[in-house]
Amino acid sequence: MYKFFKHSLLIGIIGIIFCIVVFVTNIFHNLVMPLIENTGLEGTSLSVVDSIISALPLLLIIPLVIYIIAGHIYVQRHLENAEAKASRKLLKENAAKQVVLDDKVDFLKHKYYSNCPNCGSVRVEDERECKFCGTSLVIK
Ligand SMILES: [Zn+2]
Secondary structure, eight states: OHHHHHHHHHHHHHHHHHHHHHHHHHHHHHHHHHHHHHOOOHHHHHHHHHHHHHHEEEEEEOOOOOOOOHHHHHHHHHHHHHHHHHHHHHHHHHHHHHHHHHHHHHHSSSOOOOOOEEEEEEETOOSSBBBBTOOOEOOO
């Protein structure tokens, strides 16, 4: 869908210019009218068909304009959605980083025994609890 609308402005303008050129030069009319005249159509019906065929390139401009406007709206929404998605991802990542930082801050707030007060084993760096008996190494 995005590919369909991505270049709608450029394609639409080229299409409109093409329609105007076809209308002004009357190419389409000159090609099609002889075929219709061969069908034996006469009088009012022929002149109605004649004017419809003359105006057809101009009528084609309407869907092209709609294509340009719809494309503009779609692309805008598409970009907004992509932006919102990126923001949500960033917020999620920041929240995860914040959790890690909060944990570090909490760790640094306390002082720790160098040996377990329960079993006496030496505390290894970054430990909060004794790895042998599970006793808290925080000095209260
Ligand atoms: Zn211990």
